[in-house]
Amino acid sequence: MSNIPETGRTQRVQIRLIVIQVLVFSLLLTLGGRLWYLQIRNGEEYTTKAAGNGVQQVVQPAVRGSILDARGVPLADNETRLVVSASRTELLKMKDDGVGVLTRLAEVLDMKPDDVRDKVRLCDSKTPQPCWNGSPYQPIPVTDEATTQQALQIRERAEDFPGITAEPTAVRRYAAPGKAKTAQVLGYLSPVTDEEIQKALDGPSPYLRSDQVGRSGLERTYDKELRGKAGVTRYEVDNLGRVMGEAENDPAVPGSNLITSLDARVQAVAEYELAQAMKTVRQETDKITGRKYEADSGAVVVMESRTGRIVSMASQPDYDPNDWVGGISGKQYAKLTSKKSNYPLLNRGIQGQAPAGSVFKIVSASAAVRAGYPFDGRYDCSSSYSLGSQTFANFESKGHGPITLGDALKYSCNTVFYRLGHQEWSRDGGIKPRKDAKNWFYTTARDFGLGSETGIDLPNEVKGRIPDRDWKQNFWNANKDAWCKEGKKGGTYVQQIAYENCLEGNQLKAYDSINYSIGQGDVLVTPIQMATAYAAISNGGTLHAPTIGKAVVSPDGRTVQEIKPKAQGKLPIDAKTVKDLDKGLRAVVEPGGTAAWRFGGWPQDKIPMRAKTGTAQVYGKQTTSWFATYTDDYTIVMTISQGGTGSGASGPAVRKIYDALYGLDEQGNQDLKRALLPKPQTKLPKIQPDGSIHAPKIKPYDPQPVQPEGEQADPEFLVPQPAGQPGLTGSPATTGRRP
Template sequence: MAVTGAERSRLRLLVLRALVLTLFLTLFARLYYLQVVGGEDYQAKAADQSVRDIVVQPQRGLVVDDMGRPLVANRLSWVVAIDRSVLGKLDQDERTKLVARVATAAGLRPARVEKKLLDCGSPDAESGTCWNGSPFQAVPVATDIDRAVALRILEQPEDYPGVVVEQQNVRSYPAPFGVNLAHVLGYLSPITEEEFDRATEQDDRSLNGASVVGRAGVERQYDEWLRGMPGYRRVSVDSMGRVLGDDSEIASTPGDTLVTSIDAKVQSVVEKELARSIATQRATVDKVTGRRFEADSGAAVVLEAKTGRVVAMASQPTYDPEVWVDGISAKELSRLYSEKAGTPLLSRVTQGQFAPGSTWKPFMTAAALRNGYSRDSRIPCGSGYRVGNRTFKNFESGAYGVIGFAKALEVSCNTFFYSIGHDFWKKFGSDVDDVDARDPLVEGAQEWGFGSETGIDLPGEASGRIADRAWKRAYYEAQKKYYCGIAKKPREADTSDFLHRFAREFCIEGYAYRAGDAVNFSIGQGDTMVTPLQLAVGYAALSNGGTLWQPRVGKAIVTPQGEVLQRIKPKKAGKVKSTKAQLAFIDDALKGVASVGTMSWKLGGFPLDQVPIRAKTGSAEVYGKQSTGWVASYTKDYVVIMMISQGGTGSGSTGDSVRKIWETLYGVEGDRVVPRKAAIPGTTPPAKLPTFADDGSILPPVTAREKKAGGKR
């Protein structure tokens, strides 16, 4: 039966109505699901788009000296940050204008602000300037802006979309008594991507993408204690990233306080005296070279002789630790590593390696006394000592006839010790091919800790170098190809006669440990190197009866509430094998150096009867450079070491400053000792820790007298 046109129209209408009804029912079902079934979930997601999580960085722990004086603290600083998610919503012209506006307000160049906004790892990023934190967090672009500028930006949010201004804690350096202490304190820099990934894997919640971590000094060594635990703040924002108000907050936990053994008053004097001696030598003409001393670097350290604790430590050249606070530029960083500027970032106390010169002789004496020589041994002290076709001469002394060890140390007779070094070489090591030949002087040096790290609680310590047969063989194998390459070619115009001749000799027999090497070793010359800290540890052992201590800067870890979490106790590194009688003999001889020997002209009128100083001077010759001057000295309480590279003789370059340090330590005025004038109350460092009061203040340790009086100061 045929379907009429009217029926077909009705059928199409029914299908269309059914389709519309189906679509309506589907839409209704979807709306019902969104609003009723999944409403709460979507409502929460919508709310999430209007709130932002901000990491609240914890206040980093303090670093204080032995009296509780703050060496590193925190201060509130107005910080300007830019939210890059808002910045990305602006067109290029608006973005450029906003960055320029912020830069002008903060007193910066727009290009520097742009660099701070770059992610670390991007092609144009600069280390120390780029952003290494979360992409969802505002990037700090200016620190320490004026309060008036901060308020102006806050009052004009329409002109500064996505710009966050708030007060944050940044590192500060109170510098009690004007101390610098940069190489001990260290510095901070942003966490790297690798460090952040590692912290995430280890579920270390104390670190986040915006954290700063210690890179040197105690900031690095005790970073885990100092860094604290971050908190989180949720804030409501509008579509332009402007903060509307707080939503919720999890408070951060401040870091712990590090109490050090440094005494700021002593540190101040040590720093000033080192700088003064360097300045004096740079203005003094070297009679050997006919030009002024370069005095290119120097170091000084004061240790507690009985414990190895560091009381003061100074290195020159130095730098201002504040330079790291607002992010260091590539230019500033380059200067810190620059050899032309003296490599200020290098700590000469723990990382500088220098020939010890005659300060080495007490340890050679100890080795000789343990290997066949006696306190009564007598050896000629002539003006020169012949080895083969070469005469090795005295540097600081003339000829004194036949003398003993005590006199040899007193007048610093090189030829006396040349004879001992040559004697052991002939007895045990005349076969230059025998790498394993015995050498009592090398064994003695190693016994006193030289050639190894001291174990100080500061990162990056150098180990020094014992230039024995094994070292010389290894050096030859490493350099043979280079020097033999020079030796095989005719001398070129840019190659000196000396270098070409040296290359030929080195290529043929650079591995050979000859008699000349042995006699040089006996007086701390040649390729042997020590750090000033290693020398201080050795002299501390001479003072305390032979115990080698691992030096310590840290003394205790204390919570912000004043609870002692950990006491950092001195740790023994070893004990020398010299007998008490041998050590007493050397000790008495070094007392003579201070009273009538090479240091006596700098100690005239000093009350040695009340403060019996022992000392040894040294002047290490370095090929192509001026002499390195040393003074090593100690009492029963302290060790004081000072040296200046290319500064001349030991006592001549540093003697006055070493005396001033001793006067400071014991309260010496003229020829009298006035204990109440000593830099440290009671003359020696306090055994107790500073007192942490309930109001947050830190007071000096309570003395025995104060404790007896009921704690009254």
């Protein structure tokens, strides 16, 4: 038996129990404290980290739908390119974070190592482009222009390029069939931004970081239909980024195809002839300034007269939308947005604004009829019109005596409209307008659709400007302080104008209405607005919202959603006045008319042609050429900034576009085999179940030789006027009252 007393044994047991209790309590206290630290104090931080341990997604971009012309010719589609991509997660597992691999890759791709490393870094608020804006688990494209040899090197030397892939991938392509770029109409793509992602979160079509979205043109208007739905594969990953397994897979859905009313062949002709007209006029001397014409920009619109559908829209200067594919360089972007290049991203068909000149006279003639002046009445076409000490000269200072409004269109007689505009200004109360003033010349312009958007299915259309009394007041309110600061009585021309505007710039003066009556002064219109107005006269009075999209077709061709032409109103004149205008415009291309010299040999009995020439003057610049024309089928409007007269600069190009449409030679003989589009296209092209399209091939445009003109003079030739007596031919200058 043990010699230890029972009391001592009991004490030792008690001590052991106390020690065990203390240890257990300490462990529980430590565990509780740790739990408090993890869940309470740093709970939010670890919750965020834990969330990252769950599911990550990899996106397979959807194949974007094609944009086709009216016969199915691809204007924008996709081509297979060899795309070299890098897996950032694989690179970061390496000791040097993949620097060695990327350096070897740069050598194979003939790129700078820094450029390659920049491509695979992640974007944030402090990281400039180029960088990757998508998921870090997504393969990051390094280049989409790899050659077959480069791809083979990467794949054959896989041990030297871990985490690098070279795979064929669908990439956007702007095909330019027949050399028709169609740049500003098609638009371009660029990566989605964080701001756009946030805005679209609650919408029906949220963005993914890998999405490319339309930034302008049809690519933007129909982005939702073209983009499709990207495929998403979700992976279970741990907090170290290691893939534990696949959780879910949603396959990609390709985008729908957009069929347009454009004709690639006509587009090629329009682009070529517009550019050629500008090149030609740059070789000619402006007889007013003594300098060569600058012809710095221009646009042409070809529209179906009965529907408002756009067959062609060209704008100069232009650009190659393929420059945006795969990401545009800083140098290219600076060029496209610089003043030196004259902003080629602008679509001058819908964004180019200028005074209308004499093509505006259809509005003034209509306003006169609404005001009670008979169309066939007699109005004095004198050589000039005087307002106090100011003289407004007529075309070449010629007079034609008493003529009708139809003849005023034929001869482009300014003084007829000067008088009418001045008389209506007086009837409305002059400087102090009557409460019941009709303002026919201004309301009629707005009723023709001027001063507002036409509603064409392209983004960023501008409204132009109709300078009525309300506009004058608002403009004065916005500029009064600057005018008063700059103005000086008896100072320079600009200072004197600012001084006068400071005092009374909110008043609609007599000279404002006189200039306005022939589309000058503060009037601004766009080519698409004038095309819409002239097409309405052609079709009997219906104003259409111009459209380019014709149908949205599913990838398999089974679902077709047609986009119908949309009438949005009627001209504010009766059927008789529409016919009277049509007759007057027909006389413009017949003997004695200002456009007759451009339509020699035209088969007027088979294809009746109507036209209006215009030459608008802008302060500090050379004159702007306008030429508005239509047949029963088509309306064509062309303008060239700083290009001279309407028929002189734009006339030959417009005639050649018509010749190509109808298959006419220089003598007016028609060969339907050569005709590109003698009647508007009505049938939609067929898209096969496999997505293929049997599109006709496009031959390059072969322009006819320029018809010799001999010593024939331009009937719109601008004749310099004596000092203090500004005047133009088809459209006079502003009267020296405002820049």
